[in-house]
Amino acid sequence: MLPPERSLHVDYPIVVTDHLIAKLATRVELSAADRVAIAALPCKLRTIDQSTYMLREGQRPLRCAFVIDGFAYRQKLTPDGEREIVSILMPGDFIDLQNLFLEESDHDVQALTRITVAEIPIPALREIVAVSPKIATALWIEALVEASIHREWLLNVGRRNAKMRLAHLLCEFSARLRASSLSDADGSYELPMTQEQMGDALGLTPVHVNRVLRALETDGLITRRKRQIGVVDWCALRDAAEFNERYLHLTQTRP
Amino acid sequence: MLPPERSLHVDYPIVVTDHLIAKLATRVELSAADRVAIAALPCKLRTIDQSTYMLREGQRPLRCAFVIDGFAYRQKLTPDGEREIVSILMPGDFIDLQNLFLEESDHDVQALTRITVAEIPIPALREIVAVSPKIATALWIEALVEASIHREWLLNVGRRNAKMRLAHLLCEFSARLRASSLSDADGSYELPMTQEQMGDALGLTPVHVNRVLRALETDGLITRRKRQIGVVDWCALRDAAEFNERYLHLTQTRP
DNA sequence: GTCTCGCTCAAACATAGGTTAGACGCGCAT
DNA sequence: ATGCGCGTCTAACCTATGTTTGAGCGAGAC
Numbered sequence: 001m002l003p004p005e006r007s008l009h010v011d012y013p014i015v016v017t018d019h020l021i022a023k024l025a026t027r028v029e030l031s032a033a034d035r036v037a038i039a040a041l042p043c044k045l046r047t048i049d050q051s052t053y054m055l056r057e058g059q060r061p062l063r064c065a066f067v068i069d070g071f072a073y074r075q076k077l078t079p080d081g082e083r084e085i086v087s088i089l090m091p092g093d094f095i096d097l098q099n100l101f102l103e104e105s106d107h108d109v110q111a112l113t114r115i116t117v118a119e120i121p122i123p124a125l126r127e128i129v130a131v132s133p134k135i136a137t138a139l140w141i142e143a144l145v146e147a148s149i150h151r152e153w154l155l156n157v158g159r160r161n162a163k164m165r166l167a168h169l170l171c172e173f174s175a176r177l178r179a180s181s182l183s184d185a186d187g188s189y190e191l192p193m194t195q196e197q198m199g200d201a202l203g204l205t206p207v208h209v210n211r212v213l214r215a216l217e218t219d220g221l222i223t224r225r226k227r228q229i230g231v232v233d234w235c236a237l238r239d240a241a242e243f244n245e246r247y248l249h250l251t252q253t254r255p
Numbered sequence: 256m257l258p259p260e261r262s263l264h265v266d267y268p269i270v271v272t273d274h275l276i277a278k279l280a281t282r283v284e285l286s287a288a289d290r291v292a293i294a295a296l297p298c299k300l301r302t303i304d305q306s307t308y309m310l311r312e313g314q315r316p317l318r319c320a321f322v323i324d325g326f327a328y329r330q331k332l333t334p335d336g337e338r339e340i341v342s343i344l345m346p347g348d349f350i351d352l353q354n355l356f357l358e359e360s361d362h363d364v365q366a367l368t369r370i371t372v373a374e375i376p377i378p379a380l381r382e383i384v385a386v387s388p389k390i391a392t393a394l395w396i397e398a399l400v401e402a403s404i405h406r407e408w409l410l411n412v413g414r415r416n417a418k419m420r421l422a423h424l425l426c427e428f429s430a431r432l433r434a435s436s437l438s439d440a441d442g443s444y445e446l447p448m449t450q451e452q453m454g455d456a457l458g459l460t461p462v463h464v465n466r467v468l469r470a471l472e473t474d475g476l477i478t479r480r481k482r483q484i485g486v487v488d489w490c491a492l493r494d495a496a497e498f499n500e501r502y503l504h505l506t507q508t509r510p
Numbered sequence: 511g512t513c514t515c516g517c518t519c520a521a522a523c524a525t526a527g528g529t530t531a532g533a534c535g536c537g538c539a540t
Numbered sequence: 541a542t543g544c545g546c547g548t549c550t551a552a553c554c555t556a557t558g559t560t561t562g563a564g565c566g567a568g569a570c
Contacts, residue, residue, distance in 0.1 A: 082414040086406045101395045106403045106502045133385040140356045150405035151341045158412045158458030159337040203413030247361045
């Protein structure tokens, strides 16, 4: 299934292990045994096309995916076709931690861009969690941080106006990308979402997203060239969004 | 600190243990050793007055509380004073699982009614989680279910209109209370929230909550006597809310 | 008993954001 | 090179929900 894409599949075991270990090591101090256990995980690298469903509501997931490259999102659908995007997943995020211990998915996961993930069978992950308290802790932290982001999004959608919401989304993107060294030095980055998807993440219509995006540009807070977003004035954008990155728990390490 | 309230503190060890074990046993099969370990937890019963803050954003929590009786909620505040209620906590819910592995709280917790909780020191809880995979799994499930509820609320606030939102909140309350046998047989229950609090949970203003509540009553979906909500036509209410209890994962047991 | 106080309820008016409907432009398949 | 499809952008119009304000009312304090 692997398309001829860069060299990822050539040095696969090393790359995947490195990514996983690097991620978990930001949260806890891994012992040598932990590292060996992670390296021994039977994970499979997979590249998935844009828009492909990676998981559907109601399904019983068998694998947990760790994002190596690209973006995905979680969405929930209303019976009458409304959509809400409830999470954006970036390199370094785990996609199915919720399904580690829940048997039936309560939402869909869809590839936002072409995406490469490492898939770990759920039983193997449960095994390692039962055996290594350090690794279990690191995964707990990841899951709890995602819940914290959900809470901030609830505040965002429930109590902020369109301009603040959008600015907040842009700030969060910027902060998360910066935290994983994925944004350019000047703070600009590529936002791989359509305006409709942004609307679905913010509880807005695409035409209103368009209006507000223009307003942010006119106000001199951002620049846009195609989908490349440039943060012109980080402080102003942060203030416009009332953005405070505490909820991302970026510095949370081994408690 | 215990006020002279009923007899709760007299038979405290048995009551608390029973509640905790009963809760965890709905998720996993507890071994005899697990039960002993839970019984040995150094927990403290505490009753807290309505409106008291149990935890504040930015604080480092030292204890994890398990609700025995009464209600609480999580809230997030905007710098300019807007509030969003992001969770309602009922008997049988854990209040600080997020802070089991995160050092700084990202939200406030406030007592909605007079509430009685069992407080477990975080280190003791971490200890038991490291030692018993069963108990760890049960707590994982609790935390993951709460994240799932966050997601449903995001859909609710982001993509449903006021009537559906409110109907959805009422359905969730009803379903959760029923699941812990706390509602009356006829499906009516006491909703201990003011209309302003409902608004804050739904991203609405109190006056609009009032309008919609009236409309739901006029439509014959509910009755109200003071704060007692009667569900007149469960099916109609469920349909009006597009309510599907899957996201509550009520039947999720030992995976 | 009556005085607060907090909550509910209501009406009149204001607006942020939704809806509908196209035009435009760019990349890609043929 | 042409046409198609998807995303962006705009404008005109509409409505669900917010805002402001104040009256009613029940429960507890004294």
